[in-house]
Amino acid sequence: MENQIKSEIHKKMPEYIELLSRLVAIPSISFDNFDQSFVLKSAETVKQMFIDAGLTNVQFLIPPSGRPSVYGESLTSPDKPTVLLYAHHDVQPPMREKLWNTPPFTATQKGDRLFGRGTADDKAGVITHLAALEQVRKQLNGNGPNLKFIIEGEEESGSAGFEKILKENAELLKCDAVIVADLGNFAKNTPSITTTLRGMGAVGVTLRVTKAPLHSGSWSGPIPDPAQALCRIIASLADKDGKILIPHYEDGLIPPTQEELDSYKSLGMTEKIFRNDGGVLDQVNLNVPEDEILISLWRRPSIIVSTIESGSRVNAGNVLQDSAYARIGIRLAPGMDAQKCTDMLADFINAQVPNNMECVIEKEDGANPFVTDTTHPFFKKMSDAMSDAYGSPTKFIGCGASIPGAELFRNTFGNIPILLTGLEDPECNAHGENESLYLPDFESGIVAETLFFAKL
Ligand SMILES: [Zn+2]
Known part of the structure; x- marks a missing residue:
């Protein structure tokens, strides 16, 4: 079945890229001083995509800011596990537009990357979930897990109303696991599950x-x-x-476990790569030795x-x-x-x-760090699915930044597995100019999520 899933998805990629391009074309910047009608327009577009994909109970969940989250579901059987799929449809501003090599709100393919604001962060997450739904339905004849979708509309402006949405709709959103497809891979072709956030x-x-x-x-x-x-x-x-x-x-x-330390070590981070990525001046010494860079950054x-x-x-x-x-x-x-x-x-x-x-x-209001217990069997299933999809072993990584949503899910649903995945990579330049998505990983990400659903 694995090969069939891979070839089916490969054939459909032009269609998935087209859907993604449709979302990228809407400048859904969720900052007050930008035209907020575009956030509504992108919510409506996601809603229509949900309806076209055959999701039911499709609706807006509207926070006080008026920037809708979009909900939809595909329920198969009460005996099957339920997975809540998260992504967000709002984006950051384009920053300095003259530094873009392609129009920020026109998805433009160059080589194996698709350029445009939101291609990686996080409109690819929306399409990954929808594509995996389509594939799992086709391959399992409706016998897949129950899937619920929530696509947020104000992540980039701080998720101020998201806690309220989760609390007020806790019953509607009830689930056994959450996939937050808003992070990324440690490198290209390197499937990664993020297990800690600062x-x-x-x-x-x-x-x-x-x-x-x-x-x-x-x-x-x-x-x-x-x-x-x-x-x-x-x-x-x-x-x-x-x-x-x-x-x-x-x-x-909480110090990292030996398993986490081993996983960090296997990533092969060197001082040279780190200094180069960060543009650190040649004569400047780092605060920590090479083997502590990732520990310092994540833990x-x-x-x-x-x-x-x-x-x-x-x-x-x-x-x-x-x-x-x-x-x-x-x-x-x-x-x-x-x-x-x-x-x-x-x-x-x-x-x-x-x-x-x-x-x-x-x-200022802060955000708590997040650490997830990876012993739940869903982590193994996801990690296996990703390894199979990418053809490369899955890495457990940390993230130095914060995603308030991760802890909000934990607070709402208790100690269920929260799987932090996504399609950013070190070259994607999310939040900066010339944001782009690495298309081979987009395809592998869809395959991985489909295989994960099949394993449930
Ligand atoms: Zn994001």
């Missing part, structure tokens, strides 16, 4: 000393400098190698100053500034809690404010 948080800190900037000749000396005070506080947060110095900050951290917290401001470069004169501001971002490793870590960071900063300066700390 969390995040941030605080904005403002130190204020005077009512307005002052002539430094007339006033500096007796009056403390807020910029220096803020720099001293920032310098106390971590040592020169990036190790966080806030006491007990890493309590609760340890980090703290960075994403903005620092006091006066402005164009107006830099002999001025004692009235205030200084920094936005300090944190990435949290599995086992850490976003709220707790944000509070600890704020308290640590507050305790060091000198000279009784005015200090205002604004905490």
